[in-house]
Amino acid sequence: MKYHDMHYERIDVSEKRKIMQTWVDEFSKTDQFEEQIKILKDVDQLSREYQTYESIADLNFSRNINDQKAKEEKEYYDQISPDMQEIFNKLDKAINSSPFKEKLTKKWGKTFIEKIELDLKIFDPSIKDLLNKETDLCNEYTKLTAGAKIDFEGKSYNLAGLGPFHSNQDRETRKKSYQARFKWFEHNSNDLDLIYDKLVKVRHQIATTLGYDNFIELGYYRMGRSDYGPKEVSNFRKQIVDHVVPIVGEIQKKKKDILGLDALYFYDGINFKDGDPTPKGTPEELVKKAQEMYHELSSETGEFFDMMVNEDLMDLVNRDGKRPGGFCTSFPKYDRPYIFSNFNGTDHDITVLTHEAGHAFQCYSSRHQPLVSYLWPTMEAAEIHSMSMEFFTWPWMDKFFKEETERFKYKHISGSLSFLPYGACVDHFQHWVYENVNATPKERNQKWLELESKYLPNRDYDELDFPKSGGIWQGQLHIYQMPFYYIDYTLAQTCAFQFWAKSEENREEAWEDYLRLCKAGGSLSFTKLVDLAKLKSPFDDGCLESVVKNVKNWLESIDVQKL
Ligand SMILES: [Zn+2]
Known part of the structure; x- marks a missing residue:
């Protein structure tokens, strides 16, 4: 079956409401545990169908935001x-008050149960209209940013299409492309x-309606975080300031030397004088190479990637009307993931093939989990799979980058x-925003600049006025559409670096740990998954410090002038 053969329909809400009411009544009435299990399995099936159609609607719209029919379907599901x-x-309420709660936990x-308790904390029928409002606003952001038409050097680009110019080897081109980008942002x-x-x-308002002081606690629950809170995250951010910010300062200094510049500005995002490494080959060739790579990596990844190719489960190349960014989604009814991205000729194209494929591989590997809610873990755990896959594929990077492989690494x-x-800066900013709901846009920008000076003290925007005024965060989709989904990447990176170090030492063992983690899906919370994978928790004292020491040593062992 290919993607286009998958069945799609609009779920009939009133019909599902009736069916569910019958199930809830039966569930609450029965004194038979087996009967309850049977009902929960039926519900699971319904949930799989619903999630599948919703994903298809969302994906089709992302593939072409100008397709009126696709837009209507997405709007329906929204x-x-x-x-x-x-x-x-x-x-959820019925399960939570079931006398079989303990038995269900055992099974x-x-x-x-933890997931159900969290679900109950984030929803009440009284917030339904507010949720609709929130979704509409998120969609407005997509519409505005995806529809960007930016004139640059006689041609029109969308935001993703402008990307390659930001890492052009010509400094003036980089600067001008950023000026064009920020002119669009200033205008909007x-x-x-x-x-x-x-x-x-x-x-x-949603948070206070549900009885919370502000959105922060609710935001954490929405992210499914059951084993840590803002306090642990704040402590982790502090470790980043203490142990990572100084090393990043050194990397920046080194970069200035490599590029032979007297000052390093924001638009000097490239790493090498003659430009950043680029993948060699057409998108089709890159996919072919990726297929060979995944075959050599392991039998599991080989089988998985063949399926992605044969069943048309990837839409990789940037084109007009396509939503920016990259993501992985899934169709639980068919046990299939899907990769969406915007190839634009930069090294990022390869990172997509490894990062998003890491997500997709995890999702596919956990298809035997008994419940659809166990298919995906929470995001900070999910990013371990993707970011670690970026490192597990290192031995094959020469296929894509040839003589530029070491540069890529x-x-x-x-x-x-x-x-x-x-x-950490994006995360800190959001905590402040939701603690200071009535701050003006100007105050938000000022706060952003203040945080930048703490987390990114070496950033210099030169003559780029828009980011100088503190508005750069407006380009960060997560801040709008996925509140508090960001520190996840830093927690996961801390874990992925551990896999990287492990795979350098003992590849087989590292891969076994990784595979075990992938198969576990979302059946455990973050810190328990970290344990299962035999990793150190990023929240443990000294974890980040020892992780970055490894990275620092590696970086220092490289003679950058010879790259
Ligand atoms: Zn990811």
Whole structure:
């Protein structure tokens, strides 16, 4: 079966509501444990269908935001989402008060009940309209940013299409391309401020309606975080400031020397004088090479990637009307994942083939988990699979980068480390925003600049006025659409670096640990998955410090002038 052969339909909400009510009644009435299990399995099946159709609707729209029919289908699923939440919420309540709660925990593990408890904390029928409002605002952001038409050197580009110019080897081109990008943002900044302001306020209202002081606690629950809170995250951010920010400063200094510049500006995002490494080959050739790579990596990845290719489960290349960015989604009814990205000729294209494939491989590997809610782990755990896959595929990078392989590796690892402070900055910013709901757009920008000076002290925007005014965060989709989904990347990177070090020492063992982690899917919480994979928890004292020491040693062992 190929992607296009998958069945799609609109779920009939009132029909599902009736079915669910019958199940809830039967579930609450029966004194037979087996009967309850049977009902929960039926619900699981319904959930798989619903999630599959919703994913298809969302994906088709992402593939072409100008397709009116696709837009209508996505809007339909957006609009029924709170209704469906309400329908599942009824069953959650019944399970939570079931006398068999303990027996259910024994059968499916503690995570099963924990997830239900979290679901109950994030939803109440009274917030349905507010949820719809929130979704509409998120969609406004997509519409605005995906529709960007930026004139640059006589041609029109969308934001992703402009990307390659940002890492052009010619400094003037880089600077001008950023000026073009930020001119667009400046032109739209009022609208972007307005959307965000409304989003923050509606989220705050949702939180207070549910009985929380502000959105932060709710935001953590929405992310499914059951084993840590803002305190642990704040402590982790502090470790980044203490142990990573100084090393990033050194990397920057080194970069200045490599590039032979007297000052390093924001637009000097490249790593080498004659430009960053680029993948060699057409998109089709790159996919072919990736297929060979995954065959050599392991039998599991070989089988998996063949399936992705043969069943048309990837849409990789940038084109007009395509939503920016990359992601992995899934169709649980068919046990299949899907990779979406915007290849644009940069080394990032390869990172997509490894990063998103890591997500997809995990999702496919956990298809035998008994419940659809165990298919995906929480995001900070999910990013371990993707970021670690970026490292597990290192031995094959010469297939893509030829003579530029060492350059790619240097860029990859120094970039991954340099990302940590930025990730922490985005996270810190959001905590402040939701604690200060009534801050003005200007105050938000000022706060951003203040945080930048703490986490990214070496950033210099030169003459780029828009980011100088503190507005650069408006380009960060997560801040708008996925609140608090960001520190996840830094937590996961801390774990992925451990896999990297492990695989250098003992590849087989590292791969076994990784595979075990992938198969576990979302059946455990973050810190338990970390244990299962025999990794150190990023929250443990000294973890980050020892992890970055390894990275630092590796970076210092490279003679960058010879790259
Ligand atoms: Zn990811």
